[in-house]
Amino acid sequence: QVQLVESGGGLVQPGGSLRLSCVATGTIARVNAAGWYRQAPGKQREWIATITSAGSTNYEEFMKGRFTISRDAGKNTVYLQMNSLKPDDTAVYYCNFGQFGQIYWGQGTQVTVSS
DSSP states (O other): OOOEEOOOOEOTTTTTOOEEEEEEEEOOSSSSSEEEEEETTTTTOEEEEEETTTOEEEOOOTTTTTTTEEEGGGGGGGEEOOOSHHHHOEEEEEEEEETTTEEEEEEOOOEEEOO
């Protein structure tokens, strides 16, 4: 079992930045992948980015450039750096984690972009 806890969300003005963190605890495999998703009110959850245990990254095309995913393997933590935030980025942000064919989700952290 893997437990995920996200943090770092909050209220930010348009143009601002936030860094989200997702800490994984439990039995962590050497080969795994972690990702960030978001869900805005009334919309489906959408994928943002994924990073593997080898450090390979993939991004949803429209997120690339403003959002950066990274990880600290020693801390079992995945980050999402978000820059130039817009009101449309307002959503609950979730991290997920996959290993041994199992997918785990965190509880989400709210990001609100508003002046």
